[in-house]
Amino acid sequence: MTVLGGYLGAGKTSLLNHLLRHNAGRRLAVIVNDFGSINIDVALVESQEGDTFSLANGCICCTLGDDLAMTMTALLKRTAPPEQIIIEASGVADPVRIAHYGTMPGYRLDAIVVLADAETVRQRSQDRYIGATVHHQLLGAELIVMNKVDLVSPATCQAVRQWLGIVAPGARIVEAVCGAIPLALLLDLSLDRMAVTTDVVGDRLVDHRSSYETWSFAKDGSLDGARLRALVEQLPEGILRGKGILTLSDAPTTRTIFQLVGRRWSLKQGEPWDDALPSSQVVLIGLPGSIDAAAFEQALQ
Amino acid sequence: MTETTVFTATKIITMNDSQPEASAVAVRGGRILAVGSLDEMEAWGSFSIDNTFCDKVLLPGFVEAHSHSVVGGFWEYPYVGHFDRVAPDGRHITGCRSIAAVIERLRAADADLDDPEEPLIAWGLDPIYFSGESVRAATLDRVSTTRPVYVHHMSGHIVSVNTTLMRHEGIDAESETVGIVKDGSGQPVGELQGMPAIMSVRSVFERLWSSLNASTAKWRFGHIARNAGVTTASELGAAAVTPEAIRQWQLVVNDPAFPARIVIAYSNRFGGPSDPAQMAAQAARLAEHSSDKLRLGTIAKIWLDGSIQGFTARLRWPYYLNGTNGLWYIAPERFREELLAYHNAGLTVHVHANGDEATDLLLDTVEQVLLASPRPDHRHTAQHNQLASADQFRRMARLGMSANMFINHIYYWGDQHLTETVGPERADRMNALATAKRTGVQFSMHSDEMVTPLGGLMLVWSAVNRVTATGQVLGKQERISLHDALRAVTVDAAYQLKMDHEVGTIECGKWADFAVLEADPFAVDAMALKDIPVWGVVLAGKLHPADGRGRE
Numbered sequence: 001m002t003v004l005g006g007y008l009g010a011g012k013t014s015l016l017n018h019l020l021r022h023n024a025g026r027r028l029a030v031i032v033n034d035f036g037s038i039n040i041d042v043a044l045v046e047s048q049e050g051d052t053f054s055l056a057n058g059c060i061c062c063t064l065g066d067d068l069a070m071t072m073t074a075l076l077k078r079t080a081p082p083e084q085i086i087i088e089a090s091g092v093a094d095p096v097r098i099a100h101y102g103t104m105p106g107y108r109l110d111a112i113v114v115l116a117d118a119e120t121v122r123q124r125s126q127d128r129y130i131g132a133t134v135h136h137q138l139l140g141a142e143l144i145v146m147n148k149v150d151l152v153s154p155a156t157c158q159a160v161r162q163w164l165g166i167v168a169p170g171a172r173i174v175e176a177v178c179g180a181i182p183l184a185l186l187l188d189l190s191l192d193r194m195a196v197t198t199d200v201v202g203d204r205l206v207d208h209r210s211s212y213e214t215w216s217f218a219k220d221g222s223l224d225g226a227r228l229r230a231l232v233e234q235l236p237e238g239i240l241r242g243k244g245i246l247t248l249s250d251a252p253t254t255r256t257i258f259q260l261v262g263r264r265w266s267l268k269q270g271e272p273w274d275d276a277l278p279s280s281q282v283v284l285i286g287l288p289g290s291i292d293a294a295a296f297e298q299a300l301q
Numbered sequence: 302m303t304e305t306t307v308f309t310a311t312k313i314i315t316m317n318d319s320q321p322e323a324s325a326v327a328v329r330g331g332r333i334l335a336v337g338s339l340d341e342m343e344a345w346g347s348f349s350i351d352n353t354f355c356d357k358v359l360l361p362g363f364v365e366a367h368s369h370s371v372v373g374g375f376w377e378y379p380y381v382g383h384f385d386r387v388a389p390d391g392r393h394i395t396g397c398r399s400i401a402a403v404i405e406r407l408r409a410a411d412a413d414l415d416d417p418e419e420p421l422i423a424w425g426l427d428p429i430y431f432s433g434e435s436v437r438a439a440t441l442d443r444v445s446t447t448r449p450v451y452v453h454h455m456s457g458h459i460v461s462v463n464t465t466l467m468r469h470e471g472i473d474a475e476s477e478t479v480g481i482v483k484d485g486s487g488q489p490v491g492e493l494q495g496m497p498a499i500m501s502v503r504s505v506f507e508r509l510w511s512s513l514n515a516s517t518a519k520w521r522f523g524h525i526a527r528n529a530g531v532t533t534a535s536e537l538g539a540a541a542v543t544p545e546a547i548r549q550w551q552l553v554v555n556d557p558a559f560p561a562r563i564v565i566a567y568s569n570r571f572g573g574p575s576d577p578a579q580m581a582a583q584a585a586r587l588a589e590h591s592s593d594k595l596r597l598g599t600i601a602k603i604w605l606d607g608s609i610q611g612f613t614a615r616l617r618w619p620y621y622l623n624g625t626n627g628l629w630y631i632a633p634e635r636f637r638e639e640l641l642a643y644h645n646a647g648l649t650v651h652v653h654a655n656g657d658e659a660t661d662l663l664l665d666t667v668e669q670v671l672l673a674s675p676r677p678d679h680r681h682t683a684q685h686n687q688l689a690s691a692d693q694f695r696r697m698a699r700l701g702m703s704a705n706m707f708i709n710h711i712y713y714w715g716d717q718h719l720t721e722t723v724g725p726e727r728a729d730r731m732n733a734l735a736t737a738k739r740t741g742v743q744f745s746m747h748s749d750e751m752v753t754p755l756g757g758l759m760l761v762w763s764a765v766n767r768v769t770a771t772g773q774v775l776g777k778q779e780r781i782s783l784h785d786a787l788r789a790v791t792v793d794a795a796y797q798l799k800m801d802h803e804v805g806t807i808e809c810g811k812w813a814d815f816a817v818l819e820a821d822p823f824a825v826d827a828m829a830l831k832d833i834p835v836w837g838v839v840l841a842g843k844l845h846p847a848d849g850r851g852r853e
């Protein structure tokens with residue numbers, strides 16, 4: 001489960017539409033809990049065998065028997081449950097609180113992504129009514145998508161990025177136009193589909209390869225668990241997302257699944273290898289300059 | 302010609318200021334034909350006299366402009382709350398004031414269930430009154446070690462469960478769901494906080510959920526109203542307005558045996574369109590399902606913030622005593638769009654605004670909407686409005702708004718407000734009814750059933766005494782007169798539901814809806830007001846005695 005947060009007008013809907021357009025047949029369920037976002041292209045969702053669920057108004061954490069929990073458990077009972085769900089949080093919701101729903105049985109929290117409108121976010125953060133809410137949302141983000149950067153000057157962009165770094169020190173920050181960011185940052189994709197490529201946004205071709213770097217590593221057999229942990233703990237700030245299906249020397253007969261979003265990462269036991277040949281594969285995505293392939297490889301050997 | 306019945310009473314308090322008192326009321330075809338003395342009834346020709354109330358006092362049936370019907374569903378299960386309540390069947394249920402009392406009541410309920418597999422569900426638990434002691438699996442295992450036990454807290458966000466239920470649902474040390482409370486050694490203790498955790502006991506929760514939405518819940522809600530003298534109650538936006546739900550409301554409320562009128566506020570909280578214009582259009586279209594007893598399509602509900610006792614209300618500086626502030630439930634821009642859409646569709650909008658910062662946002666927004674789209678007699682109502690100050694009431698008056706005050710808070714949470722939430726000065730002016738009156742704001746009072754029990758007399762008692770559960774007086778200067786308090790639970794509440802031309806006073810032409818009391822509120826001590834026995838109600842001339850004490 002991925003939580004998509006951010007104040008009204010930050011571009012959650014365009015990001016979702018981008019995601020649905022490039023989703024390529026995965027069974028996604030989008031749960032919308034924001035009445036600002038009624039422009040989700042439902043036809044698009046249907047053609048992709050996904051679902052969009054509009055949720056009730058107001059606070060999903062205050063109602064008795066709230067829709068979100070009910071919808072999420074109902075989804076699990078389907079004959080073909082979605083591979084991943086994206087919850088678009090209400091414009092005033094605390095994304096961290098919504099993320100708690102991702103700890104329900106049958107779910108795993110993938111990422112807390114918060115959008116910030118490069119043009120208005122600083123002003124909103126000063127608003128008498130919702131300033132504190134905006135700050136709180138940013139503070140809870142694992143990944144902040146600074147959206148609409150085409151509408152501000154490079155100097156403003158730089159200033160907003162710096163400001164975000166101060167108000168949300170725990171988050172990784174990426175820039176976007178019309179919410180177009182690589183899918184791999186938002187979803188838990190299979191390793192072979194994580195590579196960052198190009199997107200068409202409106203009538204423009206956006207080459208993500210100039211904004212992101214990908215590092216892939218594969219080897220037969222196992223990795224040393226201690227060395228891997230040491231590497232992950234020392235990854236540079238610019239690393240945004242990582243995934244691996246590994247064999248660790250301390251658990252050679254089962255897969256170990258590595259997940260990294262922003263600063264949060266985990267190693268969890270996966271399926272046994274059984275007859276398959278144990279191997280180790282890792283993919284990391286980062287901002288330009290964050291990937292030192294030689295050093296990473298050396299650390300794992 | 303339709304028959305005329307004249308009811309006589311010791312005293313008829315009409316709440317019609319042109320004719321405050323009478324001793325007889327003539328009813329024809331469910332409506333009030335005449336009010337006065339028995340002699341004055343002669344003008345309308347022959348009539349029969351009904352002396353059932355000759356030793357009783359009649360008031361206009363109480364009108365509750367903010368209640369919720371789900372409480373009827375909870376009454377399918379035993380109540381283990383701190384405060385006394387009257388069950389739908391009229392039984393007086395004593396509050397559970399100790400953990401021992403909770404266990405005793407649950408054991409009795411356990412013995413009443415035939416099927417050993419059936420989960421025992423209970424509700425209303427309020428552990429804040431057990432001086433720090435919690436009610437969890439260790440306690441609930443003393444009720445049963447074989448039957449699943451599920452106790453829903455009064456706050457609505459927390460559930461306590463026993464070990465059997467945790468075992469059935471696979472809750473153990475490995476459970477990772479946020480909100481499953483664990484002890485120092487990592488074992489779950491039997492407390493589930495928040496919906497993700499509560500959904501860990503889904504099968505039992507869903508059982509409760511279906512009870513809350515059943516037609517029996519609506520029937521019980523009607524009986525609760527009757528027992529409290531309430532003849533017009535509202536469902537303020539916490540129930541679905543789907544076609545099936547509306548059919549169910551129609552079947553129940555339009556049944557001649559159902560003892561109350563019900564006004565349903567539109568909200569899309571349980572489904573429906575999300576575009577404001579479509580929401581407003583759907584809300585207005587619901588009017589076609591209305592009847593004399595069931596009202597739809599006249600009012601809508603929007604929530605701005607949370608609750609004061611839950612620390613989720615939006616407060617003006619200096620916020621809560623602990624320095625925090627609450628949560629917004631809707632973005633201000635979105636609120637403005639919804640309000641404008643309902644406003645343009647001709648609805649009266651009831652806006653949940655508990656804290657004074659939420660009240661500010663409400664006033665700012667109503668002002669913008671009125672400038673954009675002037676409309677006479679909109680009656681937009683601030684709901685709860687608990688911390689509104691004099692400057693806000695003055696603005697409310699200028700904007701033509703109404704206020705529905707949560708006066709029962711003084712009794713139920715006043716002590717906590719003094720020491721835990723907002724401190725003495727603001728607690729003293731919570732639900733400032735006298736200020737509302739002074740500044741000329743039209744106001745009513747509500748119970749928010751099930752948050753506090755439904756009933757006009759309790760509200761009136763709270764308004765004239767302002768006494769907390771431990772007997773402290775909060776803000777003596779905000780007390781109002783008994784007459785004003787009675788207005789606020791009759792005709793002034795009817796005004797906010799756009800029904801003051803039909804109900805709210807005992808007056809020629811209105812529905813013959815009466816609260817029948819065993820004593821005159823003006824003749825008893827102010828502190829005894831809440832204890833005046835209610836015989837039952839008359840609805841459109843039909844007698845509905847309260848269960849357990851009335852007679853057909």
Ligand SMILES: [Zn+2]
Pocket residue numbers: 367368369537749
């Ligand atoms: Zn309410």
